[in-house]
Amino acid sequence: MSTQQGFAGIGQSDRTAPTPLLPVSLENVCFGVNGADLLHDVSLTIGPGNRTVIMGPNGAGKSLLLRLMQGLISPTRGKLTWRRDWNSRQGTQGGTPGSATGGMPSGAPPVSIVLQRPVLLRRSVAANLTHALRVLRVPRAERAARLEELLTLGNLQDRRDQPARSLSGGEQQRLATVRALAASPEMLLLDEPTASLDPQATHAIEGLIQSSHERGTKIVMVTHDMGQAKRIADEVVFVSQGRIAEFTPAETFFTQPQSEEARAYLSGQLVI
């Protein structure tokens, strides 16, 4: 059992430890649309614990990479393997209920994503979260308490009855983030969660990310914000033109980038 405690920061000693979700490996993964490859031969293994930041120019394929991991798209060629197999229709297979933050029914997908353009429902803030809890099959009796927890987490208590789509950009992003956390995911994928947010709103989101990390949720985040990358990253995946240009620890990446593309990107040059 002790070999399965590699998952960062979960104290589940009183429970049979589930098979860890991670690492996830991509082996020669290609993704194409209409015959044109958008991701070429991506091989990458993402392990538990470290906060992984994905960087790269616009159109490099960062969002596609996240959507592959979430299971929203499937590789055209190649293989994506989780240590513990799951698919979004059935949720976790073989894992016992309970995840990084505990207590979710095993039907909940163990991976959550905050899309680059999150879609909020045409309902109030609270109703958006309640909907997510209902979809996750959280028992009715527990929903109210979970709702309060999530509202507090996102600092949205005062906005609970406001139509979600009338929230400010930063508030919408906070709502989308706590909604993704409603599933108590073991892995959280964030696609530019703070693009176009002011420093304070950015700080709030980073706080949410940090606290999930501390609770043991694996963080994978796409960002263009260098400062943010430096604050959050333990390791950096650099994507360029549909390929992984490098995958290095954060210190190495920011001081001595290994690839030509990353060097150019970091020095503010155009990566062609």
Next chain:
Amino acid sequence: MQELQSAFWEAGRLLLTFDSDLTEIVFLSLRVTLSAVFIGCLIGFPFGAFLAVARFPGRTVIVVIVNAFMGLPPVVAGLFLYLLLSRSGPLGPLALLYTPTAMIIAQAVLVTPIVTAMTRQVVEDLYQEYDEQFRSMGLFGARAVPSLLWDARYSLITGALAGFGRAAAEVGAVLIVGGNINHVTRVMTTTIALETSRGNLSLALGLGLVLISLSLLINAAVMSLRGSAKRLAYV
């Protein structure tokens, strides 16, 4: 000219005194049309949503047929229903011909395609927008339908009102299967047709005014719905 003027006055008097014939007719009309719209929504919302999210061979054909049925001429609908319900028809034993129930069925036949088609369109657009988000949350296909219907609620009510407008203004179908029998199956549109041909303009005018007000009311409701949907940023 004189005659027209006095007909107007008489119509006004009928309306203001809640003339018993007139109110009876108005209430039957509302009962028939509201029931038809209710049935239309009961069928049209889930069926339209199903067509929006399901993918199966023949789906496009069904969508085209439903859309075509939106323009079904009421008299044709009435005729088919008449053939079904007439004493020698397959549903003859039910003895529904020339009853309000037959009129409700006839209008439901007209309303259901409208509600179905509008629901399909609205829900399909919404589904495109929500699809990836929903799939990421583990919400697929039919399980997404209630969420989609709820989020489409403003547009769906508008669709139902459109159906109501069509049914309330329709004369052919209810005339054929209802027969316009005094105190039994006379509704506003059939009464207007009959009384006008008989030269009894005042009752026809009074009912005409009610119909127009109803139509104004529906359109005002649609506008204010749209307004509140916009205010809530639900558009």
